[in-house]
Amino acid sequence: MTSTPPVTLDDVRDAAARLKGVAHRTPVLRSRTLDARVGAEVFLKCENLQRVGAFKFRGAYNAVSRLAPEQLAKGIASFSSGNHAQAVALAARELGSSAVIVMPEDTPRSKREAAEGYGAEIVTYDRYTGDRVAIGQALAAERGLALIPPYEHPHVIAGQGTAALELMEEVGELDLLLAPVGGGGLIAGSATAVKGLSEGIRVVGVEPEAGDDTKRSLAAGHRVTIPVPRTIADGQAAEIPGELTFSVNRRLVDDIALVSEDDIRKAMRFAFERLKTVVEPSGATALAAALAGRLDEVPPRIGIILSGGNIDARRFAELCGG
């Protein structure tokens, strides 16, 4: 029995059309040093240079842009550990709406300030005890807001897939695509895009060792809950894959690679010293998997999504200065 997938290549293409002239078409970075280290031609899609500093703007804008004018007038609610918050805030502002974001208390300062800078109202909760989905849903119901979650939404997933779409449009065929996995929206959208374009490509997601919920879930064949991950990759601290994203990922994702906290720090340092570019921990995990030899096979042409660059200098110094 087959069913229609919740997101298709056409949905990603529709999202790309909506994002044209609004999101940045981010550059693809090459490095001879990196190629030599990995033993492959590596193409880095720089979503750390996307608006709001992360791929999240793609999905948020795509979803918000599809709301009816009356809903835009009422406003939007969301919940996020950081980058999706900024993304929804900016998308709301760009489309003449307003946003209320439910955010963990321990969110990095730079991410909170950035969301506020785009005009969002912030409501905080304790990440280790509160339920952000319930809080977000209650808030949306009370105030009549449209809830745009960080990944459990087909328009969000389709938007996230546009980065990988652009990458393949620019560099052509790839043997392997690596992308970080948090809730699973980026990898679901990316896999939808690249497997729609190319039959032979492998898609491997990357999780921090402490946050291996998707790896465990794929192995089990159903969604598995893990303890709240404590990892420097704060954008990948999911306890359980999304229901919608997992339904896509179990079909399209070939494997999950795991990286250690030290692998992540080394990849951030490599990006800083060799590529002169800033990636946050969650944004560096896919690069980390390639640099630290965490892949089962290293094919000739590898695309990697550097998914975000929102980290303040002080935090970078704590993580990578030693």
Add this chain to the structure above:
Amino acid sequence: MTSTPPVTLDDVRDAAARLKGVAHRTPVLRSRTLDARVGAEVFLKCENLQRVGAFKFRGAYNAVSRLAPEQLAKGIASFSSGNHAQAVALAARELGSSAVIVMPEDTPRSKREAAEGYGAEIVTYDRYTGDRVAIGQALAAERGLALIPPYEHPHVIAGQGTAALELMEEVGELDLLLAPVGGGGLIAGSATAVKGLSEGIRVVGVEPEAGDDTKRSLAAGHRVTIPVPRTIADGQAAEIPGELTFSVNRRLVDDIALVSEDDIRKAMRFAFERLKTVVEPSGATALAAALAGRLDEVPPRIGIILSGGNIDARRFAELCGG
């Protein structure tokens, strides 16, 4: 009485032709946040993304590429506090030659290792007591090497001017160009290029407060020696302007702005957090002058050269992590 200038716009154009396909045509970065902070349209020429991580590759390659085959077979000597060393090392390797570099003992680790990585031989000396020019000249004489100094050379100056040439080709007319001043090669080449292209443009060099030898020299009308500057901007620690570069700069540079050590650190942090790009202290001074309000006037369109990005994560953490 007028005399032929040592470097002309045509020389810069010749250098650009030699560099085509060898040096990167580096990107020009824009930032809404930066424009708002400065109160102008600001165009950042990203020479931190140039090969070897600094504009220096342009001048070194231009100069080395003009040597006779017999000289290339004998080899090249140079002296440098860092980025010119890497630049000469790589230019030599690319052109089938070899390089010996005289380098201060306190050169940042990353710069020394990078030059060695390109196959250069390193000879060290004490920056506070030794005379690098004399050491370099003696070495060149002994071994029959061609000496390519970091700025006192018309082909080096012409090569450095190609970054500003590219910038104006890409963005059109500018009212003001800001570039860091160390020995004066970058600003001399840049001023030659942009004043050749546009009559109205102002050219302002930027020095760290402790290394204001060019500012003092322009005020005095002759080259003034200052004590060895102690500044985090290690690429701008010149005690006296070059003779050749000063002869160009006294004619073409309109003013020198000074920046504090704290201005430099703040600009590096701004580049990191807002632009997601890595600039070393010397590479950040021109941006620092604009961000810290060190300019006498702020015209509508400003070009800024981010001249280099060679700093290791540990040093960045020391400078910007607090």
